[in-house]
Amino acid sequence: MTTLHKSKSSEQTTTPALTRRDFLNRSAGVTFMIGAGGVISACSSEDAATSTAPPVVSSNSYTPNIWVTIFPDNTVEIKYSGTEMGQGSSTHTPMILAEYLDVDWQNVKVDTMTTHDQRYGNPFFQNNLYTAGSTMIMVFSEKMKVAGVQARKFLLYAVAEDWGVPVNELTTDLGVVSHAASARTISYGDIVATLSLPTEVAELEESDYIPAAEFRYIGKDLIRDDVADKSTGKAHYGMDVQVEGMSYAAVVRAPVEDETALSVDDAEALAVQGVTNIINMGHMIAIVGDSVEATKWGKAKLNISWSETSRFRQSESQATLEQYKKAATDLTISGPVWNETGDVKQALDSADQIVDALYTSEPVYHAQMEPLNATAHVADDGLSAEIWVGTQTQSLSVLGAAETLGTTIDKITLHPLTMGGGFGRRSTLHQQYIDDALLISRALKRPIKVIWSREDDMESGLFRTATAQYMRAGFDADGNLTAMHHRVSAPNNLPTMNPLRWADAAPKDVITMLGSESTTYDIPNHQAEHVVQEREARVCAWRGVGTSYTKFAVECFIDELAEHLELDPMEYRLQLCHNNSRMSNVLNELKAMSAWGEATVPEGRARGVAISGYSRSLSAGVVEISLEPSTGKITVHKVWAVGEAGLIVAPKNATAQLEGNIIFGLSSVLRERITIEAGVVQQANFNTYPILRMSEVPELDCKVLLTEHPSSGCGELGLAMIGPAIANALVDLTGKRIRHLPLTPEIVKAKLNA
Amino acid sequence: MASFKINGEQVDVDVSPETPLLWVIREHLKLTGTKFGCGLAQCGACNVHLNGDVIYACVSPVSIVEGQEVTTIEGLSEDDDHPLQKAWIAEEVPQCGYCQSGQIMRAANLLENNSDPSREEIVAHMNTNLCRCGTYPRIVKAIQLAAKGEA
């Protein structure tokens, strides 16, 4: 084991000693472990315990490590262990390997993995193949780098030995090795085809890494691989699957969770031409037919009587919020500590002044544009299956499917397809749409394509949970912020989303709690506490997980503290971030861009600021808003935003991600709200659950800083700061603080008139 | 039986007349570039052209296109090289991409009637089409780029 210092990053990476035999025997290379604070350390492949894949050296290909295979015709296949939903990591992750291997991107074929294999897994998610939380680039950029450098070094050694020249006299250029002194060249493909590969190479050294100044891909904005097909209708989504001999299925679920169908009158439905089967599965009824339209028409003709015993029949949105609020402020109720610094209780007890505030948030829906769907073909024995689906996790899809069929994962063949949006919705262990397809296919012994309607998708949605958050801050006699206590009163997400992860993580639920930890502000005593509540609706990770409400509470509260101290909210944030140079840079950049405190804000408008962060990535934004008091309608006129996510592989795409994240945030704050009455979701389609349209998009001035910090992901840079920035601006505009999400016109009007 | 022209080709499909055109296009004719998003004329993912006008295929019974000419994203250009498609790629508009066939078909209809739309005209015309990924600013840029003929 040796230690390698790299000039371009602040971290140390440890690689295994790189003899080829060692490497081949333990070919997973380096596994990076990420701690709660997001710091990457490295352990050898032996520590990873899962890395025993032998290399494949054959006459027609060479696989120097598990990530890459080189062919005699100079094509290069790079494994991608994530899935693609528009974030770009299916291009940008393998591109890092291609950069360090020094090959032509045109010759690279990206091989998206199709099954559960922990050697390729995401250490954030128990080494499962799992694409979520903006983690792909953060987790895999170092692995790709090392894998690329290692592979290139093996090829160089092969050439050096064959030509009898020192390896350090060799150079590479887009898949060709050259020796200038003897004017010889050989392509990687020819090396693989004709040379014998060495059994050992020396350890990786700094000189093996292509310097940043010579990058061809990283930072160069190559167009993502998926863009052309998505501009021509050729991209292949789950919705587009056609399998020989398949039937279509529509489904009906109980309007209230946990109820079952007691009886189904299907006579009229079966009379619809093209409807072939109606199956009552208890928790769901399947309408199967020869065409999509037949299943939809059949579904409309069903008469179902449902049980009326579920506890969720008592679920009412307003009552739920009241219950969560009560628990949040009842300090006799304690819960798992998510994150802690110092001694918050002692600090609050001895504080000179205490400021407190209670915030609430209501459920929101993912609204990925592709309604959920899956196609499955279960074999006649019921124990093996082929599945076509857009999923955020190959691993859990396979594990969940195997569990549903009572079989083993080797019997499941998965075809992960492009997703028409994910946002957390497709990240659960049991994906109901997959289970639907499996169960119906098993019953009918033929391939089944299940398509949920938008109404199914919304009414049976898994929502971002309702929350109440109680914030308390303590100041000493000099007005220094000495303590903050952040109590999040909300249910757990992981037990229903992903019980396998919960088994490891309990009682800490990252989905519920993320963002309540204090990472940017200098607060000596801080505690984030989870006041665990009963789940009153289906819940799931939603874009940015907990941050969209935890940052709302924190960032509104910081403004309230600034007001208490009679300080400018931007200046107060800068003051509190004095120990965090990255966050200070972001804020200073934002302050300059928005001319905060200097620009003349037009009459009738006001500005608000908030910061946000997601794992190691940081962002901050300023919004400028106006209000129509008669309706409560907030108009956001402009957003200035700065993001910092370390080394950026594709700056233009990173900015697009920031823009999209801000728009997603604006939509959720200004428009979106799920309400539940007697256990029934009250919204069903985009007419009752409007999402932001083009005319409501403000002028955006977005900037992603280019730094040399380790890459940390651009998928969640903007969303969480939007809510608090708007609420903060509203105080400036009206003198009233609304401590609630969303800020839809009805809510704003009601609260301002209260 | 429904008979109409799609992307220049005459087709006869054995479906009942009230079948939504969307499912005829996607599942009977297997032209899957046109998407299902809401089924309620709310999102525009299913936008196609009927004799050059934009329609919502999800709420259009196939009977209304009888004997008419339908164009889908697959038939927008010969070699996927419509100026809008080139602009879409140049501006790297799509994220998840699911809404984009509808967006492009809608935008093509705009440019056919107005070769140099203002920003306001673009927004007014495109406001029918939802994009959950928030690609709206790039859509505007791409339309402007295509209108300028610079893609």
Ligand code: FES
């Ligand atoms: S699917 Fe037709 S408008 Fe949404």
Ligand code: FES
């Ligand atoms: S690109 Fe995803 S919905 Fe528009």
